Amino acid sequence: MGAGAALAALAILPTLSSTYLATVVYQLFLFFIVAQSFDLVAGYMGYVNLGHYVFFGVGAYAFCIALVGNAPLVLAFAGAGLAALACALLLSYPLFRLRGDYFAFATLALLILFQILATNLEGLTGGSNGISLPPGYHLYAAYYLALAVAAACLVVVRGLMRLRIGLAFLGIREDEQAAEIFGVPLLAHKVLGLGVSGAFAGVAGGIQAWTLSYIDPPTVFGMDVALVPIAMALFGGSGTAAGPLVGVVALGLLEQGLWSRLRYLHVAVYGAILILVGLLMPGGIARSGPWRRLAALRAGAPAGSGRAATGGGA
């Protein structure tokens, strides 16, 4: 199994490599959690939730507030996931009245609202001063936690897509009315999708806050950070099995290269990537010709990932 080998390699990586490499890979885990959970709703269900990072930010704030209130670490992480889940459930009522570009637009507007809330509700969030956690060094603990959550996210998304629920998601993406006629309860599935997706992003936010030990509104609700994982998922290929992973690795490593050389304008670079993906290959890398040929070569002997390869045109 390639997946098991990859997991084992990632598990022993920190013991073999430099701290720098471990930090880079850890960051990729977090990007992956956010990108993959975004793609559950965007790629498979067809609802492009541009404000997905709201859940990440809510998780980060819930984690910090819990930890500052002397909650145990485990509870703080659970709180991060639950707060994001609750937020997703609440927001799905107004949001899922919308479709297509309206949905994308309204969710993006949520980022503004949450940044305003985080800045203005000073009693809860510390306002623009943010929240500082007691300092501590836990890169390795965070590394393994992030690895575990990333693996869980991948397993849950793949698992859901093997069930009837997954078929219902695809049905919603392709033709909502047809899915409803075939007896798919639309709202229940949408709420489930957004809830799962939000909870994972929330936990990722908690982990990020734990390692940063400081958060303020722009670091968790800023539009510049919020659109990066989404760019990754779409660049890799939204709605395909490999897409988010490919996108996170490709753009994450590119960013490591850019950060060291380019002091300014890296947001502009991400913007340009989004434009190019939109103009040239809305299917992303995983649907491009060369990648398909590569996958076909690899899948030559065993059958397996046939369903993934035909992931459809999102």
Added chain:
Amino acid sequence: MTALGTFAQVVLNGLLLGGIYALVAFGLSLIYGVSRVLNLTHGTFLMLAGILASGLYAWTGWNPFFIAAALVPAFFVLGGLFWGLFVRPNLTRPPLEVVIGSVLITVGLMMVIEDVSLFFAGPSLHSIPYRPPEVRLGPVAVGTARTWILACILVLTVALQLFLRRSYVGKGIRAITEDYAGALLSGVDVARLNVVCFGLGLALVAVAGVFYDMVFAIGPYMGFPLTVTAFTVIILGGIGSLVGSLLGGIILGLAETGTAYVLGAKWAPAISVVTLLLILVVRPQGLLGYRLTHE
């Protein structure tokens, strides 16, 4: 200042803000009506125009109304280019890809313009500190920058209304906005009207940007929140309706300045997002019959 004076000031600011919002929103709804593309870069173009205008003012010292007039053709061309380079190539795809593609392209463009403006103009606020020569009507001074701007907005609204009602091109625009298929069947030249609407939309935004610069101040991050506001105005006033945009803009402008006065300036930017969400919950079909939930 007396309570009445403060109240008048709040109302005047609300009217000004609302008038500016109306110009931005009307541009957005022109573009949406003809191309069915939600232009998420719209407010960012206002930020760009405002920063360019304040730079131009600091450099040349020209009258800002002249600068606004000079930006109109430039932004008209920019709008045409925007349509030709970024919107049109995307439209020949399957419907779901058109939506995702146009969202990606307009969001990407927003990020690029924002970051490039930040790089060249810095994170600080820009404005045009222009004081026009005083004009007196009897004992009352009326010639402030604000009254001139209000007058300009009124004139622009009337001119646009005449253009849409009377001219051949304007009738074409209304036809497409109201019934796309019907307009196509009647031989309306959609490609040309798209260029006109993107051009006009951005030209309106450029003028609004200069006005915004003269009354308030413009920073690099205000673009997207302004797009949200413009969109809320459209939902309030109905798409393609100029009078509706003006009313919606003024309602929102007054609500924002009123909120700033009562709850403090920090809550004013939340008004349009909250209004948008409330309308979605209470009346997803929009206020003036314009359906939001409809593709």
